[in-house]
Amino acid sequence: MSDLVFIGFPTEEKAEEVRQKVLSLQREYLIELGDAVVVVKNDKGQIKLNQLVNLTTRGAASGALWGTLIGAIFLMPLVGTALGAASGALGGKLSDVGIKDDFMKDAASVLQPGTAGLFLLVRKMTTDKVLADLKGVGGELLQTSFDETKEAALREALSAAQAEIVAAPAAAS
Incomplete structure (x- = not known):
């Protein structure tokens, strides 16, 4: 069973930095992720999702390859490439793996x-x-x-930076 975590950050750069850190932990086999998405709310209130994998691009590339191969069989490789890329892009756009986009936007x-x-x-x-x-x-x-114990431990780990920042000016006085 998977667990979902949503952490807010003051900037997109900080959120991306933490995502990269978590991905490095995955390469060390300390965590296994199903998805890791940075979400940005711009000054106008619009929400943008920065996914790890762009399924539309991947679908278009895969579709173009298969379209070219099938088109070559029927002696129409350019038509096959165009149709394959279009159908692959559409299929990639309509597929959603990991965390649902609508849920993240909400x-x-x-x-x-x-x-x-x-x-x-x-x-x-x-x-x-x-x-x-x-x-x-x-x-x-x-x-x-x-569960409550893991959530409390995560809150404590995240807030440790804020506690250090607050303590540093007091120590300098």
């Missing part, structure tokens, strides 16, 4: 304009090691399907 409505968020669909994770690596990255936990 959930992202809580973001302030000019901020960003990170959706993570977590299949498995080594909780203690992942939380230790995420300690101090900042962000605010907006929504999660974790």
